[in-house]
Amino acid sequence: MDLGALRAERRKWLGWKNIAPLQEAIGALREPQVERVELGDEVHAVLDPDYEAQEGKRIEATARRLMPWRKGPFCLGKLLIDSEWRSQIKYNLLEPHFDLKDKVVGDIGCNNGYYLFRMQSQNPAKLVGFDPSPLYYSQFLFLNRFFRSPIRYELLGVEHLPFYEHPFDTLFCLGVLYHRSDPIATLKALRKGLKKGGELFLDTFMIEGEGEICLSPAERYGKVPNVYFVPTIDALKGWCRRAGFSDVEVLEIRKTDTTEQRKTDWIETQSLGDFLDPKDSSRTVEGYPAPIRLYVRVRN
Secondary structure (H helix, E strand, O other): OOHHHHHHHHHHHHHOOOOHHHHHHHHHOOOOOEEEEEEOOOEEEEEOHHHHHHHHHHHHHHHHHOOOOOOOOEEEOOEEEOOOEOOHHHHHHHHHHOOOOOOEEEEEOOOOOHHHHHHHHHOOOEEEEEOOOHHHHHHHHHHHHHHOOOOEEEOOOHHHHHHOOOOEEEEEEEOOHHHOOOHHHHHHHHHHOEEEEEEEEEEEEEOOOOOOOEEOOOOOEOOEOOOOOEEOHHHHHHHHHHOOOOEEEEEEEEEOOOOOEOOOOOOOOOOHHHHEEOOEEEEEOOOOEOOEEEEEEEEO
């Protein structure tokens, strides 16, 4: 596969009629005057007060043009981008389980890069994000005007990992697997992107139950059309073994609730509260079990 040609083709996406104005707005911002960047729960660029007084309204206007903001939160000076997901909950759950110092790290389905920005605090050798969304890439470019990270963002997907220029020590694939119509092929691609002895951190929807079974929604799951398979723990372990992984460690099981995912004025669309049965929050509006997330570490 010629990734160079593919990259050139996908760069053209930035000229789409809904994306090109966003790119122009980002480029029109004055060079940010940043005093420091703080990599806490809110990834925060502390701005020079004079610069913020002059440019604050333009910064907010640009950020709002880039909606919806799914992952975050971020602070640019006094501006809080209050994303739909409080992504610090997931990151803080996983962080005790990984050590990224001097490692080559990839985040598959990285969205706007929230987790990658946070990972800088562990001093990895290299950070690469993969996501074929020109909107999320535009959000990343906007944020990185302020954060000035060395993160590399690829408009590529998990299927391109086996052809990438180098393998990774550690991969993250968070909230992606249930969107893939062939989860075992996805896991095989992830394994091929890892060095021997490398590790994958994965989270996916799960259902409770014994045995190697999974839910396959007929049309939608929580109003989402592209959720294909929701496995039991045993089924996920079986998928991983079929993909060639040798070791699967369950790290956490967590019910998704409105402390983690909720509607804010930075998305202007529905969120978790709208996806659940209003009379029974243990069920989706379609009658399926409500989302539970399974977090695992898989070794190659």
